[in-house]
Amino acid sequence: MDDRCRRAGTVRQVRISDLSRRTLVLLLRWAYGEAIPALSEEEESSVSVPAASRRAAFELLEACAKYEVERLGTLLREAILESLDLTHFASVLRESHVRQISGLKQGCMRFALHNFDTLVERPELFMHTLSDLPEVVSDLFRLGRLWKDAEGEGGRSAPGRPAPAVPSTIVSDFCRLFDAARLEEHGEEGGSSREDSGDRPRTAPRHRGQHDFVPDCRVVVGEDMYLAHSAVLAARSEFFRAAFASEMVERTSLMVTLQHCRGDRPRRESVLAMLYFLYTGKTTKVNGSNAIEVLSLLGAEHGDEGDCSGGFLQLHDAATLRRACEAAAESAAGEDEDEIIKLLVQAHDLGALRLKQWALRMTVHHFKELALRGALEVLPASLLTEVLREVAVGYDRLLPSAAKGLRWELSVLPQADNGLENTYEALTSADLSSGAGACGSSGCSEASIVATFSQPVRVRRVRVGVDLTNGDFDAAWVNDAKLQFLAASGLWQDGDLTVIIHDRLVRDFELPEVLIAPAFRLVRRHRLAVGLLLFE
Incomplete structure (x- = not known):
């Protein structure tokens, strides 16, 4: 122990002369x-x-x-x-x-x-x-x-084996210390007020028989005060060790005030659950009603440290307490959508990273129900953005992207018009004189230009252009063409759009409703030719 502690008179000496x-x-x-x-x-x-x-x-x-x-x-x-x-x-x-x-x-x-x-x-x-x-x-x-x-005589009467070792007592011994501090608190409450007792714990214990378990420090949370043993707290928490070993006021008064908790002041039940863990390493006092407050006392996780993060208090083995709190909070929320949203906000505010990820996954899982009844309105803007990002990632294959800017594969059926380039680049370029065309055949009178995407996309507008400078390639070869989309059944369905271009080179067609499909086509009898075809 360092000289500062010796000068402060905090070292008690026991002389044992009969042991090596x-x-x-x-x-x-x-x-x-x-x-x-x-x-x-x-x-x-x-x-x-x-x-x-x-x-x-x-x-x-x-x-x-x-x-x-x-x-x-x-x-x-x-x-x-x-x-x-x-x-x-x-x-x-x-x-x-x-x-x-x-x-x-x-x-x-x-x-x-x-x-x-x-x-x-x-x-x-x-x-x-x-x-x-x-x-x-x-x-x-x-x-x-x-x-x-x-x-x-057919048997042996050797002495029996001595009794087996008794169960481990180290945890129960620290439980006795924890209980002694609680008894001392009741004694102080009955004997005097906090103001009367002063800020420094008593150095002379009351009569305890042969055992001296009297606590020597105080932990203050809000208006409540908790007695404890500084040696135990310092051994289990780097925060308390620094407070008791430094030259701060806490060193002389042995009173530490915790002011880092976010949200409402933790209840006595929650503070005692944390102190019990510090004394015994057991999380049995953590439950669904106090888990969030215990996490608030522990403090936020830092960055990607995960299990190594001891939080504000820098507790040793903080991961054990965190996981117990997380499991209790998750179990308490269950599948209740309102409780999940509440837990998401609390975990976000506390910096409880793993618990927040669990709540995010559950929110995405119930996203449709939550969104339809407006339950997401309570989320702060930054958290709502995270939820929407997780939805976009989680439902990537189910939430189609807008078709604008996405490349697609071109097909011209039943046979291509060899007078045009018949490529994707030709159909999406500003050069209207190129493009693509299809011709019917004896077995199929319908000509079609097909655009196939890698996955379903959303289309709300179609842009069609023609070249009026070429006599055999003008609006006549695209007017009355129908827009169709490939349905989930595998059949082509009508998209309620007929292409009509009069005295224009390019025309935008707004669809009556957004279409979602992996493929679209323009279809017309006998012959079809376009210089520009874009989906948005």
Whole structure:
């Protein structure tokens, strides 16, 4: 801890004189991360994984019993018994007897009984080590006789296996800290007002028996105040670590005010859900009613960082809390169109990128229903633009583009008029003397010029032009031509347009209604010729 913290008087010292430094380090590794030391034949280990010699393991077992670290003691005892062999059996039995580690001694005795015949044949394996402990040797042979007698009667009566390790307590321990802070809040509310209590948490706790769980800092959100433990918050959040370690006012008062939340002030339920996650890493207090407010407390995602974004508070493992909030919010919205729109606006305002993408997809999915009843009117202009862009992308094959400027393939049926160029370029250029023409045949009296697009397009206007300078190519060869479109049935249908050009070179024809189709054609009996054909 740095000198600033020492000068501020925030370091509390506990003196422990009956533990070696290595044993204390192993205990602290367990307390902070449940790291179980590996057994090593060496007295000291330089590997990064915490390791303990057998001697250090016995010292650690004694410390576990003295300081009530039950789970580590049980797991370490099981690790020693699992590594037990004939070479080390006697030394482990000796230490467990001398140090009065009953569970370990019981396991050694059980090992001895299962290897009793070998030990009798090779007494050098244990007699020298246990020579000054005749009572242990006596117990060993007494149990051996009982075991042999029971075996002769058809069964064995070896001592039972010690109880298994208790469940992990590190999360429940932090739950106790969280609950202690809540109890302290109730005590302050009952004893004095916020103004009376001052801005600095009490440094002297109320009587707590042998445990001291009193919180030492305050978190203020709006008009509400929440007590907490600065060490926990600083370990879980870079924001809180900076606040408590800096020279800011928060450092001396140990009070942090959160003013970054967007929208309405988060309710107490939401703040406690976030604090509970900071203490325990659990998201069980997040639900559909508080998910958005918890996301507001967490803060916006930044750019493309995704899961790595800790938000405004820079929480460690923020992705876990984000995903829990997102899942709860999505589940609460379901298929309700109004709730989806509401969630889209909230996610947009909060900078919750993944949640916004989900809401966008759902909005596009229900776009028709939402648009018809005007539900999209509540969206801000920039967000509405995003929705429309997603609709255009999502329904690309179903939402036809305007035909203007799109290239199409030309066909002249049943046979081409060889006096014209009969190309797409000729029909779309300003040179009206080129163009395309078709002639009927004995088997088909209708001549047609067909324009086929790569996908369905929208057509609202057709521009047709002719060349009046050429005597055999004028309006007479296009007048009375019909515009038709290829329907979804695969049949040509009439487009309610008849081409008539009088005293003009080019004429625009507005269609009675917009036509959507992948192909259009002009059709006329016997012969058809045009110098310009454009679809818009």
